[in-house]
Amino acid sequence: MKPRQYCFSLFITVTFLLLSGCASKNPLPVDHNYSSALINVPFISPRSELCGSTSIEMLSLYWQSRSSYTPRLSLRELNERTWIPDKGGTLQIELVAAARANALLAYPLEPSLDALFRELDANHPVIVLVNRGFSWYPLWHYAPVTGYDAKTQTIWMHFFDTPNEAMPLGTFAALWQRSGNWGIVLLPPEQLPASAWAKKFLSCAYDFEKIGMTKEAITAYKTALIRWPEDIGILFALGNAYYNSRQIAHAEQIYRKILDIDSTYPFALNNLADLLYRTNRSEEALRLLDTLDTNVSQDTQIQSMINATRQEIFSSKHK
Amino acid sequence: MNISKLIVSFIVSTSLFTEVLSAQMVSTEASFEHAKSVSSKEKLHQIISREDVKKEFEQMGVDSKVIQARVASMTDSEASQIAYKIDTLPAGGDAGASLVGAIVFIFIVLLITDIIGVTKVFNFTKPITNR
Numbered sequence: 001m002k003p004r005q006y007c008f009s010l011f012i013t014v015t016f017l018l019l020s021g022c023a024s025k026n027p028l029p030v031d032h033n034y035s036s037a038l039i040n041v042p043f044i045s046p047r048s049e050l051c052g053s054t055s056i057e058m059l060s061l062y063w064q065s066r067s068s069y070t071p072r073l074s075l076r077e078l079n080e081r082t083w084i085p086d087k088g089g090t091l092q093i094e095l096v097a098a099a100r101a102n103a104l105l106a107y108p109l110e111p112s113l114d115a116l117f118r119e120l121d122a123n124h125p126v127i128v129l130v131n132r133g134f135s136w137y138p139l140w141h142y143a144p145v146t147g148y149d150a151k152t153q154t155i156w157m158h159f160f161d162t163p164n165e166a167m168p169l170g171t172f173a174a175l176w177q178r179s180g181n182w183g184i185v186l187l188p189p190e191q192l193p194a195s196a197w198a199k200k201f202l203s204c205a206y207d208f209e210k211i212g213m214t215k216e217a218i219t220a221y222k223t224a225l226i227r228w229p230e231d232i233g234i235l236f237a238l239g240n241a242y243y244n245s246r247q248i249a250h251a252e253q254i255y256r257k258i259l260d261i262d263s264t265y266p267f268a269l270n271n272l273a274d275l276l277y278r279t280n281r282s283e284e285a286l287r288l289l290d291t292l293d294t295n296v297s298q299d300t301q302i303q304s305m306i307n308a309t310r311q312e313i314f315s316s317k318h319k
Numbered sequence: 320m321n322i323s324k325l326i327v328s329f330i331v332s333t334s335l336f337t338e339v340l341s342a343q344m345v346s347t348e349a350s351f352e353h354a355k356s357v358s359s360k361e362k363l364h365q366i367i368s369r370e371d372v373k374k375e376f377e378q379m380g381v382d383s384k385v386i387q388a389r390v391a392s393m394t395d396s397e398a399s400q401i402a403y404k405i406d407t408l409p410a411g412g413d414a415g416a417s418l419v420g421a422i423v424f425i426f427i428v429l430l431i432t433d434i435i436g437v438t439k440v441f442n443f444t445k446p447i448t449n450r
Contacts, residue, residue: 084379087379093401094389179409267349272343
């Protein structure tokens with residue numbers, strides 16, 4: 001073989017090897033009947049190197065157009081909060097943090113096409129991270145997915161410079177798979193992801209509280225209670241958020257509701273006792289704590305917590 | 320360095336102290352982990368990692384005016400993830416120049432393979448082995 005021919009066949013072999021891993025035949029789960037969806041998400045162009053912040057902004061504009069959502073940050077502020085010059089891009093964590101600071105709840109998508117399609121069906125655009133290059137030469141890129149069509153196996157995304165760019169599903173699945181199918185649903189706190197789990201949603205809502213956005217957290221907890229009205233974890237979080245923001249009457253009502261559902265839930269008992277004590281109802285607080293002793297609990301940590309609360313109420317009574 | 324550590328430990332100790340004084344409320348976080356409380360060591364860790372993130376950001380050319388706001392909008396666990404893994408975390412960016420980078424990269428690979436005599440793509444290269 002001549003060198004040139006050799007080189008050519010080497011090139012073909014290498015290309016084949018590199019590409020053969022990409023295009024899976026049918027990435028769709030077989031036992032589902034997917035149809036199609038296309039969401040009207042405002043498009044921003046050009047977006048230079050700031051695909052992270054621009055993706056947030058596009059979703060923010062979308063929610064402004066169809067709900068009472070008002071953003072907290074301008075596009076310029078989003079840019080400033082996500083760009084890391086030496087990395088040449090935006091970290092996933094900072095994408096989430098900036099979206100949250102912009103009063104959008106950031107719910108991590110289950111890493112599957114099924115979850116993605118469920119969100120799109122519910123008119124929730126999803127920001128995904130894809131690797132346009134190879135694992136050994138990554139070109140990371142964020143883009144909002146705006147729709148899909150199962151029949152033609154197409155994904156629509158605001159990928160680069162044209163709105164709703166069509167991409168074959170196989171290609172998308174390959175690019176997306178390289179980020180571990182990372183995606184994030186951004187929603188105003190009045191909305192619930194279609195694919196949400198109670199526990200995971202609660203932890204995302206609580207992240208609002210962690211950074212001092214208690215009002216948004218309370219809204220998100222209330223939204224969650226529409227779907228999971230008797231979820232004790234969510235109720236407890238709501239009660240605490242009310243308590244911490246000095247809405248004592250609301251907090252009391254929620255703690256009592258928890259005890260209606262589960263009269264032995266020790267954290268609600270403890271916090272309600274604390275609330276009663278701080279609103280000058282020490283007798284009732286002590287009676288409440290006594291009910292716990294007869295009912296539960298072998299857990300030493302819970303016992304010592306209850307004892308500490310009782311101790312504090314006692315000692316202030318006998319001062 | 321020592322002084323800053325001293326300040327940090329002072330802040331931690333006072334914050335722990337004030338917490339002990341009104342520790343009767345169970346926080347939402349504690350209910351998640353079922354009374355798995357955060358130790359003072361972990362707390363110190365988290366405060367220091369926020370400082371680490373600030374330093375990393377400064378070194379990576381982030382505008383110093385926004386560093387404070389950026390770190391403040393992270394939860395503790397997010398901040399410590401960044402502090403410990405920033406070098407390996409992917410960063411999404413359009414970076415049109417990266418395509419040029421890829422072409423340059425392939426050019427260099429082929430150049431090297433030409434020079435060691437595995438390929439002969441370019442007519443201006445001379446393999447170092449005479450075959």
